[in-house]
Amino acid sequence: xxxxxxxxxxxxxxxxxxxxxxxxxxxxxxxxxxxxxxxxxxxxxxxxxxxxxxxxxxxxxxxxxxxxxxxxxxxxxxxxxxxxxxxxxxxxxxxxxxxxxxxxxxxxxxxxxxxxxxxxxxxxxxxxxxxxxxxxxxxxxxxxxxxxxxxxxxxxxxxxxxxxxxxxxxxxxxxxxxxxxxxxxxxxxxxxxxxxxxxxxxxxxxxxxxxxxxxxxxxxxxxxxxxxxxxxxxxxxxxxxxxxxxxxxxxxxxxxxxxxxxxxxxxxxxxxxxxxxxxxxxxxxxxxxxxxxxxxxxxxxxxxxxxxxxxxxxxxxxxxxxxxxxxxxxx
Amino acid sequence: xxxxxxxxxxxxxxxxxxxxxxxxxxxxxxxxxxxxxxxxxxxxxxxxxxxxxxxxxxxxxxxxxxxxxxxxxxxxxxxxxxxxxxxxxxxxxxxxxxxxxxxxxxxxxxxxxxxxxxxxxxxxxxxxxxxxxxxxxxxxxxxxxxxxxxxxxxxxxxxxxxxxxxxxxxxxxxxxxxxxxxxxxxxxxxxxxxxxxxxxxxxxxxxxxxxxxxxxxxx
Ligand SMILES: NC(=O)c1ccc[n+]([C@@H]2O[C@H](COP(=O)([O-])OP(=O)(O)OC[C@H]3O[C@@H](n4cnc5c(N)ncnc54)[C@H](OP(=O)(O)O)[C@@H]3O)[C@@H](O)[C@H]2O)c1
Numbered sequence: 266x267x268x269x270x271x272x273x274x275x276x277x278x279x280x281x282x283x284x285x286x287x288x289x290x291x292x293x294x295x296x297x298x299x300x301x302x303x304x305x306x307x308x309x310x311x312x313x314x315x316x317x318x319x320x321x322x323x324x325x326x327x328x329x330x331x332x333x334x335x336x337x338x339x340x341x342x343x344x345x346x347x348x349x350x351x352x353x354x355x356x357x358x359x360x361x362x363x364x365x366x367x368x369x370x371x372x373x374x375x376x377x378x379x380x381x382x383x384x385x386x387x388x389x390x391x392x393x394x395x396x397x398x399x400x401x402x403x404x405x406x407x408x409x410x411x412x413x414x415x416x417x418x419x420x421x422x423x424x425x426x427x428x429x430x431x432x433x434x435x436x437x438x439x440x441x442x443x444x445x446x447x448x449x450x451x452x453x454x455x456x457x458x459x460x461x462x463x464x465x466x467x468x469x470x471x472x473x474x475x476x477x478x479x480x481x482x483x484x485x486x487x488x489x490x491x492x493x494x495x496x497x498x499x500x501x502x503x504x505x506x507x508x509x510x511x512x513x514x515x516x517x518x519x520x521x522x523x524x525x526x527x528x529x530x531x532x533x534x535x536x537x538x539x540x541x542x543x544x545x546x547x548x549x550x551x552x553x554x555x556x557x558x559x560x561x562x563x564x565x566x567x568x569x570x571x572x573x574x575x576x577x578x579x580x581x582x583x584x585x586x587x588x589x590x591x592x593x594x595x596x
Numbered sequence: 597x598x599x600x601x602x603x604x605x606x607x608x609x610x611x612x613x614x615x616x617x618x619x620x621x622x623x624x625x626x627x628x629x630x631x632x633x634x635x636x637x638x639x640x641x642x643x644x645x646x647x648x649x650x651x652x653x654x655x656x657x658x659x660x661x662x663x664x665x666x667x668x669x670x671x672x673x674x675x676x677x678x679x680x681x682x683x684x685x686x687x688x689x690x691x692x693x694x695x696x697x698x699x700x701x702x703x704x705x706x707x708x709x710x711x712x713x714x715x716x717x718x719x720x721x722x723x724x725x726x727x728x729x730x731x732x733x734x735x736x737x738x739x740x741x742x743x744x745x746x747x748x749x750x751x752x753x754x755x756x757x758x759x760x761x762x763x764x765x766x767x768x769x770x771x772x773x774x775x776x777x778x779x780x781x782x783x784x785x786x787x788x789x790x791x792x793x794x795x796x797x798x799x800x801x802x803x804x805x806x807x808x809x810x811x812x813x814x815x
Contacts (some may be wrong), residue, residue, distance in 0.1 A: 374695045384695040385668065436721045439608045439728070442628070464729050467611075467642045474637055519690055520791050522786040532793050536729070 266554065266595035267384040267561040268301025268588045269293055270283060270580065271337040274315035275514070277570025281314045289324050291566075291580060296329035298584035303329075303366065304337035304491075304563055309375040310403035312517070319352040326360035330472065334360055335457075337491065337563065338369030338436040342390035343376040344523075345414060346398040347422055350431070357426040367455050368395055368441075369436025389413060392446070395435065399450060402431040434489070439469060444468040448475025456475045457595070460536035462490065462553045469557050487560055490553045494564025496546050496582040504534060504539050510569030511540075539564060543586035550591050598622050598765075599682075599758060602647070602654035603768040604673060605664035606635055609686060609728040613662055614643035616735065620765035625654035629665075629672060636676075652677045660758055662686050662723065664716075667707070668694040675715045682755045685711045686723035708749070720750035720759045721779035722770075725790045734793075735767025742779050745769045745799040747789070749779030756811075769796040773803075774811035781806055 270291075274284055292303045303325060305318035315321060322334040334356060339349060349366065357364035377384045393411040400407050401422055409456065410418040434455045435447035447454040454472050456465050469488055476486050493511070497503025513522040521529075534540050539549050550562045563584065567576040601617040603610045606628040617624040628635050632648035639648050645750055655661045655677035656674055661728040662684040663673060670687070685708045690699040699710050708721040721729065723746060736743040746768040750756040760770035773779055781787045794802065 321681055373692050377695065441607065441611060441642060445637060461733065464732060470641050471637055474641070476653060478637070518784075519688070519692065522785040524791075526788060528793070536733075 266559075266592055267301035267333075267337075267489075267560065267565040268550075268583075268591060269300050269304060269333070270358070270494075270583070271302075271304035271306065271335075271563045272315070272565065272567050273306035273308055273313045274321075275567065275570045276312050276314055277572075279573075284314045285321060287576075288321065288567075289328060291573075291576065292325040292332065293328045295584060296332040298588075299583070300332060300584055300588060302333045302335055302561065304335035304365075306337050307340050307371065307376075308373060310373060319356060322364070323356055323359060326356060326363065329360075331363075333363045333365055335365035335434075336367050338367045338371055340376050341368040341394045341398065341572055342370070342387055343380045343382045344394070344403075346394045346401060347414075347417070347420075348422065350398060350401040350422055351424070353419055353431055354424050354426040357428055357431055358424055362426075362427040365432040365434065366398070367434040367436045368398060369455070370438060381485040386413070395446070395450070395452075399433055399452060402426070402433050434487075439465070439468070441468060441471055444471040448472040448477075448481070448486075449479045451476055451479065451481035451485060453489065455489045456557070457489065457492060457494070458490050458537070458553065459492040460533050460538055462537055462556050466556055476520040484547055488557055489561035490557060490559045490569075491563035491564065492539060493568050494546065494579075494583070495568070496539075496541070496543055496579045498542065498582070500542045500545055503545075504531070506575065507540050507568075507571075509527050510571045513570030540569045541575065543582050543590075546583070546587050547594070550587070552588075553592055554591075554595055577582060599659035599762065600657060601625070602627065602649075602658035602681075603664060604651045604654065605686075606638060606648075607664070609723070609731065610662075610664040611638065611642040612724060612728045612732045613664060613686065614639070614646040617642060617762070617766065618645040619735075620762065620767075622748065622762070622765070625649045625658060625669040625788075627651035627654040631667070632699065654734045655681060660684060660762060662778075663711075664723075666690070666694055667700060667711075668697060670711065670714055673715065675717065678715060678717045682714065682758045683717050683719045684723065684759055685709065685719040687725050690784070690789075706749075706777050707783055708776055708779055712776070718750075718752055718755065719776070720748060720752075720755050721776060721782060722746055722748045722759055722763060723784040725792075727791060730791075730793075736776050738764065739784060741795075742768050743767070743795060745794050745796040746770050747771045747773050747779065747782050747799065747805075748783065749773035749776055751775045771796055771799050771803075772811040773808065778808055781808055
């Protein structure tokens with residue numbers, strides 16, 4: 266079982282320069298502490314510092330040795346798959362074969378306006394571009410025709426990744442059609458889960474059945490999950506420390522304009538949100554594994570502009586007290 | 597005979613509502629935006645027993661039609677097929693997914709009044725204030741002291757009664773609100789009702805604190 270962290274680079278109260286520097290050093294720590302993956306999101310809003318995760322991943326690649334370098338997620342609908350492939354193939358070469366992409370919808374829609382796409386075309390944009398990216402990952406020369414970008418005629422896309430096939434995951438938020446698509450394409454599936462993992466059992470079942478129906482080898486399928494995470498020394502301490510940051514973070518959602526009420530927060534933790542002592546977080550990750558058969562869990566470890574010191578402590582507990590136990594229990 | 601239910605939308609919330617409807621013993625149809633044959637696997641796993649149809653066919657054969665598509669897609673719902681049916685609006689305006697929609701952005705009316713105007717049929721607002729995980733996990737038999745409440749807001753008493761009946765059969769305590777515009781308090785961000793874990797008594801006292809009187813019976 267692989268364990269990792271992901272970040273959207275929430276701006277918080279520090280400068281962008283400081284925030285990115287913190288992120289690179291946290292990634293370096295994660296690598297030294299033996300975590301398997303660092304993944305970075307892509308948002309195009311002032312409250313997040315990461316709109317170009319590939320650049321930050323390149324910086325991280327130069328100060329790390331083993332940790333895999335992924336996105337979470339690449340908003341593929343508003344990107345050019347040819348360019349995305351080139352960037353991540355380059356990252357793969359620079360990092361000695363550690364690059365991965367998770368392609369998905371993302372939680373916000375700003376990139377549509379910025380890059381001149383129509384949100385109403387979301388479905389066709391994502392579907393076409395995902396297929397093209399998967400083909401680019403497999404084939405050196407690609408011939409492609411579609412609605413959402415210029416055709417390609419036996420186009421050579423270089424450099425090639427160092428890994429024989431650059432891993433491209435499909436990020437899924439809960440809509441069953443997305444699990445069908447991931448399975449049909451035979452791509453690994455990343456499921457975002459914030460509270461109870463049980464409802465995602467249906468998605469995983471749909472994924473496997475869609476893959477089988479399309480003739481994909483089950484050995485090539487993988488499921489990962491991830492969501493918000495905070496690890497504290499004690500159960501109650503973790504809840505209390507994290508609450509103000511989480512409440513404010515979730516004020517970005519339409520339902521909590523004034524921040525998330527404490528009762529709802531406690532209800533989410535009861536339902537499965539990964540906030541608590543190392544043992545509680547271990548149990549919750551193992552529950553994902555038992556219910557969903559995941560082979561990777563990644564936690565969003567720096568939610569809501571927490572001060573770097575708090576993030577570092579939670580990260581250290583995750584790397585030193587959670588990860589070794591989960592690895593042992595899942596071996 | 598129990599009312600036939602059609603769920604338009606086979607996504608996160610539509611598949612849960614179809615499953616609850618089947619469990620409540622209602623003949624249930626479900627529709628996505630495309631070919632019903634393509635829904636087979638999803639329905640087989642998430643709502644076995646529901647029958648995939650096109651949205652127009654599903655609506656035409658049903659007594660109650662629950663519309664659970666993203667509001668950005670409302671224009672693709674076959675409005676003509678909804679005439680004469682009890683239509684339930686389970687939708688919310690959700691800019692992070694829908695983008696900014698001028699019909700709903702900054703609106704002071706209930707989002708369901710706008711849906712009614714666009715579809716050209718009377719609607720009942722329900723199911724919108726609970727997340728799909730909770731709709732799935734929070735069903736309880738009638739009389740259970742922890743049974744959760746779902747509000748049912750509308751103008752037409754018979755339609756509200758039919759929806760309340762379904763809500764009850766699915767495992768929730770219906771709390772009627774009259775008129776439709778009163779359902780504004782059920783929307784994301786407009787009060788603490790959205791997403792909250794409330795029994796009937798708790799929902800009633802929350803409404804009371806907001807100065808919204810529930811309908812004693814369906815008018
Ligand atoms: N998610 C929740 O917890 C929750 C709770 C309460 C209310 N709601 C509201 O319910 C609505 C749906 O949300 P969701 O989360 O279920 O979205 P979702 O997972 O994206 O699913 C939307 C579904 O609507 C279908 N659809 C689109 N146009 C259609 C049409 N004309 N006829 C039939 N089906 C159509 C889509 O089909 P294709 O895939 O074939 O395009 C898809 O199956 C939204 O308004 C949301 O605010 C959501």
